[in-house]
């Protein structure tokens with residue numbers, strides 16, 4: 077892979093911060109090293125001395141004074157080293173990426189802890205995108221990605237999707253506008269990357285099949301595309317037979333994967349992690365050195381203490397409980413949709429994630445219905461146009477989340493939605 081062609085001028089101009097490099101050396105040095113280098117505060121002045129966290133199973137995590145001093149201090153740019161090791165082991169067990177065995181210049185898999193996967197995504201986009209670039213992505217897609225991409229001045233090209241995710245033939249038809257051999261010629265504007273949410277897609281609830289992933293990866297090889305695999309709902313797959321990730325099939329070193337702890341351990345601790353080729357992840361490091369410096373050390377230490385206590389086996393046991401919860405929630409929302417929306421709307425049963433993507437029959441644009449009528453009837457949903465690459469384009473869809481409300485609340489909520497739809501039908505006559 078020629079990684080240089082994917083890195084925009086802004087990212088290529090970034091250089092290691094000597095201070096951060098020295099801090100990273102200091103943080104990984106033995107006590108014999110005396111540092112007068114870092115402008116870091118003395119933790120003896122911090123007012124927080126220790127913490128005891130009680131877990132849902134009644135056991136406790138103790139953060140004693142020594143660990144608290146570390147948790148409250150600056151830490152390495154890429155992440156707390158022990159957490160990086162733990163996450164690499166998890167990726168090995170879950171995805172067995174071919175790139176873990178590659179040399180750095182061949183795209184050896186590197187990991188960077190980020191402040192939520194949202195930070196990871198935004199930094200990846202700010203590394204890859206130059207104004208005028210053509211960018212391929214699921215349509216519709218996560219509003220946070222659209223918000224991160226649009227200001228970068230690129231041309232967002234939506235690839236049609238269905239309940240099984242991105243449609244490979246549609247991708248092939250779009251790509252046929254360019255010649256693969258022009259990929260290395262910048263002014264031909266061949267797309268440089270493809271963004272997709274492979275499991276429990278936000279907002280459609282779609283999950284890519286293995287067959288489609290293989291086809292999409294082959295197209296990415298043919299047109300020399302980077303694949304950005306945004307997969308925060310990977311651990312919310314309700315069926316046992318999980319399709320392999322793009323990272324697991326990445327023999328070229330062309331996949332950047334964004335994972336998140338938000339849907340399984342905590343959304344407020346803001347822990348995400350990027351896994352990708354070292355030449356690209358290194359660009360994210362230097363960007364972090366000049367922006368957040370690093371993800372919250374306290375958040376990382378707390379998560380690390382939990383993961384060390386559980387081990388991968390214990391973590392996966394926790395995931396089983398999370399899957400059971402969301403599958404039950406999904407089933408409750410589907411039952412209420414059948415009860416109240418049959419004849420008024422259409423939907424498919426998501427096999428992952430936390431969203432039901434509802435198409436309201438005979439309604440071209442749900443925006444006013446949802447943002448005005450539904451709010452006045454005290455039911456909050458998201459109009460489908462919020463997920464269109466061009467929000468001015470109307471949508472017949474509504475996104476309903478089954479993550480927070482109880483089955484009773486979901487039932488009442490969809491009952492209210494049904495009454496609004498019927499009211500509007502009657503008003504149209």
Ligand SMILES: Cc1ncc(COP(=O)(O)O)c(CNc2cc3ccccc3n(O)c2=O)c1O
Pocket residue numbers: 191192193194195218220273278306308335336337338343347348
């Ligand atoms: C596909 C995809 N990729 C990345 C992220 C970011 O997750 P992170 O790891 O926590 O940074 C997300 C989070 N999605 C949402 C977040 C959210 C937060 C407050 C309020 C509403 C929110 N709604 O509605 C969301 O969909 C996502 O769905």
